[in-house]
Amino acid sequence: MTPKQLEVFISVVQLGSVTAAAQKLAMSQPSVSKSLALIEQQMGFNLFERYKGKMQPTPEASELYKEALRVHQDRLRFDRFVDHLRQYRVGQLRVCATPALALNMLPQAVARFRHAFPDYGVVADMCLNNEIEEAVEGGRYDLGFMVKPGHEAGDSRLVVSQGEMVCVLSQQHPLAQQAEVRWQDIAPRELVFITTDVRLVAMIAEVAPEFRQRQVAAVETNRYSMAINLVRHGNGVTIVDHFSLLGIDTAGLAVRPFRPALPVSVVAVSDGRSALSQPAAVFAEAMKELMLESPDPPSCSGEGKEDTAERPTHPLRCL
Template sequence: MRLRHIEVFHAIMQAGSVSGAAQLLHISQPAVTKVLQHAELQLGLQLFDRVRGKLVPTPEAQRLFIETEKLNRDLVAIRRLAAQLRSGGEELLRVLATPALGASVLPAAVTAWAKAFPAGRCQLATHHTREIVSSLLLGEADLGLSLQDPRHPGIHAEVLASGDMMALCPRGSPESRQDGALRLADLKSELIAMAEDDPLGHQLANAFAAQDLHPVPRISVQTYQLARSLVESGLGLSIVDPFTAAGCVAAGAAGERGPVVVRRVEPAISVPLVLLVPASRPLTQAGRRFVKLLTDSTRASLARLA
């Protein structure tokens, strides 16, 4: 018997009639009759006796029903799972992001996802890119978000959005009183720098060196969120990724002037938002929908910097 035969056979056994089986399966009565006839033809035996317009199971049908009960339950479970996968259902989505992205782009994306999929479940964690790659390869996460492409053969990387590094200037500082792009040579405030092993910090150091500038920061930090907090406290100026900067713009757009003025940096240093997934395990439907919401919310956030 084929799977479709078993499905129709069980529906008839449960409903006791062709019309009842058609209602259970959401198909027409002729379709049920056709499948039943084909099943009996393939088996070479009659499954039901037609008695005064009713279907009465034969002894052979009773035995088949017992033997195929578990398989039919499995089919029902598979259909239920397929429906959940199609809708986003109750599938668990495991997302990792670098600390900067966890504080900047994830909140808006997860908020939109939670509204769109009220039955969905999501686990969030922040790690550095190296740990994200390791977790993806071990099957401990479904997708990762980073500010760099790790260029690993086991990881598929895709740029979802990009922007330029921005200067966060404490309000009242010399840099905050001017408009337009801020040249690196014109920095006067105390520079709060990223640690030397940070990839974007390394790019920024190269940009300074290209202009024969060699600042010696007194304070360096490991995360852009900490850099933002120090700027907000008035300690100094910092140059951060565009996603962290967009959060400052959004925070100051609602009412009173915020403690930070955001300016573009010249020369421009482009920063991507990179989606990381295992090359051997494509994203599920729920994962693809999450990425779409993330991309839309991030691009809208970056547009505020224009």
């Protein structure tokens, strides 16, 4: 499907009319109809059916539309990027991060970056943790910030921060009285399961095989921020990476180390085909500095409780 055919198909789906699509695209109605016929010939299935005077997409066309819209938006972004380079002779840095980091850390890093590069454009997006590597390697972004198990990084990864998985629970929960929480302390039915990244799930399952055996009555989500809010509203306890707590209000919550320790890192991911550009390196360094400066959530200190457990010190965490 050519870019023009893509545009025709999307317009007809959105407007429900060949005539309206032709007007929008400044094309003749026969040209739009011919373009649709060629697309159907290429695809091997019908795209539309007439219903009450409107062009209704077939089930196959509805699925095709979702992917076509994504490709079209990527194409428009690419065209804007080329136009930006042509007009301003500077550049644009495209950055993505996990939802928690994108909401709480990325905006501050963008502010620092634009102070150093005031004429540079920035795209700052949110992606699921397990989508970031593919998005960067595929060229959609120049730099991505993701959470990975362990404290080692590959050639295309710059370690931004290191931490561990922690248990988040209400301050009124009986387990909040403990200095640390182990898997066997948690009642399976009250655990909010997080299913967002198979690598992190596999890491937890290594020390708690039952983690893969969720009960039908269990609560689960694919967002760490959602898991934390579920706990905030009385839905048991959850296990998250410490970085998900940076910059959020933890009033009413207790955060306890999960044992045995499960190390995790925030890494900056590049495509690995070349060294980081100066703008990308500056942005990564800004993220690193911000995470070092971020204070621990108040509940991490165990304020008001006697806690004699020995814990390693780190400017980021209470582990």
